[in-house]
Amino acid sequence: xxxxxxxxxxxxxxxxxxxxxxxxxxxxxxxxxxxxxxxxxxxxxxxxxxxxxxxxxxxxxxxxxxxxxxxxxxxxxxxxxxxxxxxxxxxxxxxxxxxxxxxxxxxxxxxxxxxxxxxxxxxxxxxxxxxxxxxxxxxxxxxxxxxxxxxxxxxxxxxxxxxxxxxxxxxxxxxxxxxxxxxxxxxxxxxxxxxxxxxxxxxxxxxxxxxxxxxxxxxxxxxxxxxxxxxxxxxxxxxxxxxxxxxxxxxxxxxxxxxxxxxxxxxxxxxxxxxxxxxxxxxxxxxxxxxxxxxxxxxxxxxxxx
Numbered sequence: 001x002x003x004x005x006x007x008x009x010x011x012x013x014x015x016x017x018x019x020x021x022x023x024x025x026x027x028x029x030x031x032x033x034x035x036x037x038x039x040x041x042x043x044x045x046x047x048x049x050x051x052x053x054x055x056x057x058x059x060x061x062x063x064x065x066x067x068x069x070x071x072x073x074x075x076x077x078x079x080x081x082x083x084x085x086x087x088x089x090x091x092x093x094x095x096x097x098x099x100x101x102x103x104x105x106x107x108x109x110x111x112x113x114x115x116x117x118x119x120x121x122x123x124x125x126x127x128x129x130x131x132x133x134x135x136x137x138x139x140x141x142x143x144x145x146x147x148x149x150x151x152x153x154x155x156x157x158x159x160x161x162x163x164x165x166x167x168x169x170x171x172x173x174x175x176x177x178x179x180x181x182x183x184x185x186x187x188x189x190x191x192x193x194x195x196x197x198x199x200x201x202x203x204x205x206x207x208x209x210x211x212x213x214x215x216x217x218x219x220x221x222x223x224x225x226x227x228x229x230x231x232x233x234x235x236x237x238x239x240x241x242x243x244x245x246x247x248x249x250x251x252x253x254x255x256x257x258x259x260x261x262x263x264x265x266x267x268x269x270x271x272x273x274x275x276x277x278x279x280x281x282x283x284x285x286x287x288x289x290x291x292x293x294x295x296x297x298x299x300x301x302x303x304x305x306x
Contacts, residue, residue, distance in 0.1 A: 020060050021053045023080055023087075024068065028054075029170075030087065032073075032194055034258070036165045042067050054167075134171040135160050136190065137216075142177065145216050149253060150208065163192060165259070170195045172255055174209050174218070180236040181207070181218055189262040191218065193255030199225035199248070203256065211253035213248060218257075 029040050035050050044050065052058045060068075067283045068155045069077055135158045139147055148154040161173070176189040184207070185191060193209050196202065202224045210217040219234035231245040 001077060019066070019083060020081060021056055024050075024060060025054050027068070027072065027080070027087065028259065032170060032197075034166055034171075034194075035170065042071055079301060134163055134166055134192065135175055136173040137175065139175045139177055139188070142175070142216050146211055146252065147215055149211060163259075166192055171258070172209075173261075174216070174255070178220060179243045180238050181295055182238045184237045185218065185260060186262065186264050189264070191257045192259040192261070194258045196254040196256050199251075199254070207257040209253075209255040209257065210246070211255075212250040214250075 027036070027202070033041065035054065039050055042050075049064070053060045053064065065081065068080065069075060074088050076085055076089050079087050134154060136160060141154075141158070144154070163171070163173075164265060171192055171194055173190050173192045176185045176187060176191060177188055191207070191209065202208075202221055205220055205221050208219060208221050210219060210221075217234065219236060222233055222235060225232050225248055228248055231247050233243055233245050234242045284291045284294055
């Protein structure tokens with residue numbers, strides 16, 4: 001059986017305490033990284049490598065700590081290894097938070113604690129161990145979410161779940177209402193989302209849950225948001241729904257979709273269209289024509305009709 005995190009040839013430096021794994025967990029929480037996302041950033045093929053460290057089953061090896069410091073150069077080695085000083089090296093704090101960054105409220109790490117940022121409040125809940133819960137916002141309470149999303153009493157009434165792959169970081173689950181994002185998401189699917197702090201670091205064309213002063217929406221945002229006084233566009237995957245714009249100042253919360261749960265199991269793939277295209281190509285070539293030229297001609301004709 002393959003062993004994990006055992007590297008007898010190298011020893012950790014003297015002075016390293018026994019809570020390095022706890023600080024690695026704190027590091028991932030600071031960057032809002034799930035264990036899966038952290039594995040990807042570090043280039044690890046096996047997710048068990050970090051799971052065992054975060055669960056306390058094994059201590060991080062020399063290679064793991066050096067990988068972390070290489071992947072996060074702004075993190076202090078003294079803090080990571082020995083718990084001394086701040087997490088981030090002061091010389092790079094200014095570079096990490098530019099003055100013109102457009103930020104949304106950041107999560108609190110204490111039960112029902114409110115945090116003020118850009119004149120807004122953001123409340124989260126945590127379990128008895130201090131880890132933030134993945135709360136489900138079902139359709140039955142979504143009408144009140146825009147006005148009550150920062151009320152601790154309102155959040156207490158929601159059920160929390162422990163989802164594999166979403167253990168570390170701040171996540172929230174929302175039940176999908178309607179078919180504006182069909183076929184990507186169907187009515188009553190559940191999207192699992194991660195909180196977004198910086199609007200200027202959005203990932204274009206990703207799916208987001210947008211919480212405004214009046215609505216809760218699931219849409220795609222095609223571009224980063226750089227003007228606090230401007231507007232931004234929202235797109236649906238269903239072509240029956242037209243794009244529209246919203247003022248940036250109306251944003252209360254923003255959540256990027258990181259996964260989803262669905263009871264709609266895909267059926268057997270239908271390869272009829274692919275077989276017809278293959279047959280069409282054979283017929284065109286039997287008639288002595290070049291298939292690629294015919295296809296290009298048809299595409300140009302279709303474009304001219306638009």
